[in-house]
Amino acid sequence: MVEVTHLIEIPMAVEIPVGPQHPALHEPLLLKLYADGERIIKVDVMTGYNHRGIEKLTEKNTFYRDIFIIGRVCGICNAVHTNCYVRALEYILDVDPPPRAKYLRVLSMELERLHSHMLVLAVTAELAGYETLFMYLMKDREYVMKSKEILTGQRVMADYMMVGGVRRDIDEVKTSRILDIIKRVEERIKYYHKIFQEDVTINRRLRDTGRIKPREALAYSLVGPVVRGSGIKTDIRIQDKYDAYGDIPFNVITEDYGDSYARAMVRFGELYESINMVRYILTHLPQGNPVPDERKLPRRFPVGESYAAVEAPRGELTYYVSSSGGDKPYRVKIRTPSLNNIVNSAFTYVDQMIADVPIILGSFDPCISCMERAVITDLRRGVRYQVPLKELGGVRK
Amino acid sequence: MVTNLNLVDFLKEYVINSYTMKPNRVVIEVEASKIREVFSKLSETLDREAYYLATIEGTDFPEKNLIRIDYFVNVFGHNTYLVIRAYLPRENPIIPSVIDLVPGALAGELETYDLLGIIFDGNNYLRRSFFVPADVSSKDIYPLRKDSGV
Numbered sequence: 001m002v003e004v005t006h007l008i009e010i011p012m013a014v015e016i017p018v019g020p021q022h023p024a025l026h027e028p029l030l031l032k033l034y035a036d037g038e039r040i041i042k043v044d045v046m047t048g049y050n051h052r053g054i055e056k057l058t059e060k061n062t063f064y065r066d067i068f069i070i071g072r073v074c075g076i077c078n079a080v081h082t083n084c085y086v087r088a089l090e091y092i093l094d095v096d097p098p099p100r101a102k103y104l105r106v107l108s109m110e111l112e113r114l115h116s117h118m119l120v121l122a123v124t125a126e127l128a129g130y131e132t133l134f135m136y137l138m139k140d141r142e143y144v145m146k147s148k149e150i151l152t153g154q155r156v157m158a159d160y161m162m163v164g165g166v167r168r169d170i171d172e173v174k175t176s177r178i179l180d181i182i183k184r185v186e187e188r189i190k191y192y193h194k195i196f197q198e199d200v201t202i203n204r205r206l207r208d209t210g211r212i213k214p215r216e217a218l219a220y221s222l223v224g225p226v227v228r229g230s231g232i233k234t235d236i237r238i239q240d241k242y243d244a245y246g247d248i249p250f251n252v253i254t255e256d257y258g259d260s261y262a263r264a265m266v267r268f269g270e271l272y273e274s275i276n277m278v279r280y281i282l283t284h285l286p287q288g289n290p291v292p293d294e295r296k297l298p299r300r301f302p303v304g305e306s307y308a309a310v311e312a313p314r315g316e317l318t319y320y321v322s323s324s325g326g327d328k329p330y331r332v333k334i335r336t337p338s339l340n341n342i343v344n345s346a347f348t349y350v351d352q353m354i355a356d357v358p359i360i361l362g363s364f365d366p367c368i369s370c371m372e373r374a375v376i377t378d379l380r381r382g383v384r385y386q387v388p389l390k391e392l393g394g395v396r397k
Numbered sequence: 398m399v400t401n402l403n404l405v406d407f408l409k410e411y412v413i414n415s416y417t418m419k420p421n422r423v424v425i426e427v428e429a430s431k432i433r434e435v436f437s438k439l440s441e442t443l444d445r446e447a448y449y450l451a452t453i454e455g456t457d458f459p460e461k462n463l464i465r466i467d468y469f470v471n472v473f474g475h476n477t478y479l480v481i482r483a484y485l486p487r488e489n490p491i492i493p494s495v496i497d498l499v500p501g502a503l504a505g506e507l508e509t510y511d512l513l514g515i516i517f518d519g520n521n522y523l524r525r526s527f528f529v530p531a532d533v534s535s536k537d538i539y540p541l542r543k544d545s546g547v
Binding site for chain 1: 453471473480508
């Protein structure tokens with residue numbers, strides 16, 4: 001007769017860490033998943049792997065130096081970051097940049113939205129298992145980067161914004177080159193849009209995953225294409241009409257269903273809108289000199305505070321700047337859209353399948369590494385201990 | 398439609414002081430202990446699909462011995478931002494947590510606690526090293542305090 005010596009108890013919830021090492025892209029972040037079989041019951045978001053203390057750093061440098069520090073907060077959307085900070089300074093100083101500078105600022109930010117959305121859509125395709133589409137999208141994204149280089153002088157780190165204007169002007173040759181590129185890219189985006197709509201795999205992976213109801217999206221302070229994908233029409237470009245957004249016609253794209261597919265479709269819609277805006281700006285550019293004389297800017301700032309917001313590719317990005325008089329800010333508060341979208345979005349994973357986590361994470365950052373454990377109770381000695389599931393085969397004595 | 402003036406109006410029982418922050422944000426100062434009542438009143442009065450809590454920001458004023466906390470609420474349904482501002486004593490900065498009323502406050506509360514040491518009473522998720530590296534947080538330093546030496 002077989003004697004029972006060990007009771008093997010496999011827990012209902014298996015803890016699976018996703019991250020913090022992300023070979024693919026973006027920030028190091030750890031999602032701790034608790035799964036019952038394939039179904040997720042809880043997610044903890046663990047952060048703190050990449051804190052650089054930029055808010056503190058800005059307090060120790062002058063207002064003008066900070067523009068360059070702020071540009072390095074984010075590699076993908078540095079123009080929107082610097083724009084938001086520079087506008088916060090302009091509100092304190094009561095400076096209004098010339099119309100041509102406002103148009104050029106919008107131009108650089110819309111080019112940035114183009115390449116940022118193309119990156120996210122490419123990563124989405126890769127996560128759904130469609131690596132060829134990833135390669136093609138990234139290749140065409142490179143043309144947009146090129147047009148950003150034509151405009152600002154740098155394909156990534158633009159450092160384009162200045163208090164009272166922008167750092168360089170654009171001439172007719174550059175205008176026609178950007179228009180050429182945009183025309184080419186638009187054709188490609190239409191093609192990729194068609195693939196996203198028609199491809200069976202992409203549709204099956206994206207549809208119905210990570211569905212967010214409109215009320216939830218707002219209660220959890222989600223922003224940008226995520227909340228617009230749930231049918232809420234909120235866009236800082238419409239709300240604040242900063243820079244030239246009051247003059248340039250565009251539509252706010254929303255989708256109703258709130259799943260990963262809806263968010264991808266919002267991004268495609270915004271790509272078309274950005275292309276139309278770029279075209280409008282380049283054909284309606286006001287005359288004048290957009291580059292201010294740096295020597296005439298005041299060194300010391302008056303006492304005051306301002307709160308600027310900008311619609312970054314990932315959503316509402318806000319800067320609070322406070323000046324106590326002097327040449328350094330008293331406090332700079334940066335609230336990036338990803339802080340809300342990543343930390344507060346833990347509820348979206350609940351009741352989803354483990355395999356869908358990267359898809360839901362899609363617009364943020366993907367990766368999976370696994371760890372499993374089982375609890376063993378030794379009946380003879382009356383002790384409990386844990387072993388990895390892998391070693392379970394070897395537990396005999 | 399609720400205009401900027403009305404926004405201050407319907408919260409007037411809590412408002413100690415009100416003014417505007419550039420470019421056109423409505424600031425109201427309230428008592429820290431009333432913060433939950435203010436958010437309850439907001440959710441009663443405004444349509445739930447008209448606003449969200451955008452940012453929580455704290456500033457240290459060692460010479461006044463105060464810490465200031467600002468809640469930036471984006472009332473996009475009425476095209477404005479409402480800034481709810483409260484002052485806390487520096488030695489014992491405790492404010493009631495609002496995460497059960499506004500779940501979106503989670504990220505902001507965790508961040509503000511870790512960087513500035515404001516304790517959100519009722520938030521069980523507060524922990525050090527949410528953002529701050531372990532070598533700083535283990536010394537019990539809040540880096541955004543002006544005298545932190547970081």
